[in-house]
Amino acid sequence: MADGRLVPRRPRPGVRRVRARLHAARAAGGAGGPRRSVRRIRSAFAGLTIAIDLQVAEGDLVATHFTACGEHVGEYRGIAPTGRSVTASGVQIWTVRGGRAVADLNVFDEWGMVEQLRAP
Template sequence: MNAPAGPDAHARLAQHWFGRAWAGGDVTIADEVFAADFVLNGRTVGPDGPRRSVRAVHSAFSDIGVDLDLIITDGSHVVTHYTTTARHTGTYRGVPASDRWIKVSGIVIWEIRGGKVVRDWNVFDTGEVVAQISAPAATAAHAK
């Protein structure tokens, strides 16, 4: 996905990654989305960092859906607010598969240079995920 730089291209890059990788599990696109020296929350991880994250999520959850609630572009940055739904079908953070549905939102800020993401800051409440997959059945039923 080599699109020209600019706000529309940055938004499309976010849509491409969230749709194919996070929702679809396609980690083969990591090299076309992330720079070789990609920095995640202050650590240089390259495309392998996002690839590992997607694999870990897909090993613990199935039926993953990602709704992009808001995409804002500003120069070389794109901010995405998203909501993820998924079914917990594998071990996550020490919690064995519960077959429960989760629904959690997050925010990602990307810096894009030369058509690739070079830096990522994100906020995602993994504690909320653990709470939903380990909550008593009556509480967990409303997550989906």
């Protein structure tokens, strides 16, 4: 902080490389990538609900904290259906320009969800 204001930190070089690889992977999925991802998740979790716990907008950014719940009825990440109900949360940050999302960052507790599926 300087003069009571937050000062952005420059990402370390390794972080930039990881981000570049993540963006390249998303681009490889093309425009249909997000749709395929949603279909895959919805086919694996019956009754999927996503609750918006908190949403804040400032400038061209919209940040959302959400909680997802569903019953595991289809294969997910190589895990056969367990019939278990699972809950996991995440944060989605959208960059919006001209009324359209032009970029996003999604942080989701997938490991916590997988632990619920693999629990004895």
